[in-house]
Amino acid sequence: xxxxxxxxxxxxxxxxxxxxxxxxxxxxxxxxxxxxxxxxxxxxxxxxxxxxxxxxxxxxxxxxxxxxxxxxxxxxxxxxxxxxxxxxxxxxxxxxxxxxxxxxxxxxxxxxxxxxxxxxxxxxxxxxxxxxxxxxxxxxxxxxxxxxxxxxxxxxx
Numbered sequence: 001x002x003x004x005x006x007x008x009x010x011x012x013x014x015x016x017x018x019x020x021x022x023x024x025x026x027x028x029x030x031x032x033x034x035x036x037x038x039x040x041x042x043x044x045x046x047x048x049x050x051x052x053x054x055x056x057x058x059x060x061x062x063x064x065x066x067x068x069x070x071x072x073x074x075x076x077x078x079x080x081x082x083x084x085x086x087x088x089x090x091x092x093x094x095x096x097x098x099x100x101x102x103x104x105x106x107x108x109x110x111x112x113x114x115x116x117x118x119x120x121x122x123x124x125x126x127x128x129x130x131x132x133x134x135x136x137x138x139x140x141x142x143x144x145x146x147x148x149x150x151x152x153x154x155x156x157x
Contacts, residue, residue, distance in 0.1 A: 001148065003030045007116035009037045009107050009137070012079065018154045019122040020083055026118070026150075027092045034094040036083055037110055039103035040072050069100055104140030111145045119145055123153045 008023040010016040020036070027034050042065070080096040087094040099106040111119055123138045138151045 001117075003032050003117040003148070005035065005114060005116045006030075006032045006118045006120060007035050007037055007107070007111055007114060008120045009039070009103065009141075010083075010122065011038065011103070012076075013122075015122045015152075015154050019120060019152045022150075022152045023120045024087060024090060024092060026120070027087075027094075028090065032093075032117075034087060034092055035110070035114055035116070036080060036087075036094060036096045037107065038076055038080060038096075038098045039106050040069065040076060040098055040100045041103070042069065042100060073098070073100075103137045104144065107137070107141050108144045111147060116145075116147055118148045118150060120150045120152060123151050 003026065006023055006027055008020065010019050023034060023036075026032065076098050080098070084094050084096060097110065099110075107119060107121070110116070119141055121138045121141055123136075138149075142149050142151070
């Protein structure tokens with residue numbers, strides 16, 4: 001296979017650098033374009049008590065959520081820029097994108113929109129029970145994208 005467009009999804013965990021380095025090796029090998037993608041998750045916030053029928057706290061909660069997302073976007077932009085700088089030093093064509101929401105959904109959409117040949121995602125070492133309850137982005141991607149998927153698992157030390 002010859003991969004021209006590689007979509008790399010990373011999260012803000014220590015594993016991200018390992019996943020990124022694996023994608024750089026493949027991009028060099030195939031002279032591919034990289035798109036580095038990160039999904040900002042929205043944490044649920046308590047909207048008020050059941051007696052708050054008119055949503056009196058709703059505006060306040062929405063404002064707080066908006067501020068938290070803006071702060072996260074600023075941090076993510078700087079974080080992704082460090083990866084871009086390193087890839088460019090290696091002579092790799094790279095761009096970044098982020099979205100707010102569910103990672104699996106956005107990876108699928110980015111794959112279609114950008115026309116990726118390969119999606120690279122990391123895998124956390126969760127127990128089967130944790131994956132059952134929390135879900136697995138890598139599992140979702142394998143079953144919902146229409147191109148090849150490489151799941152990178154960092155070796156244990």
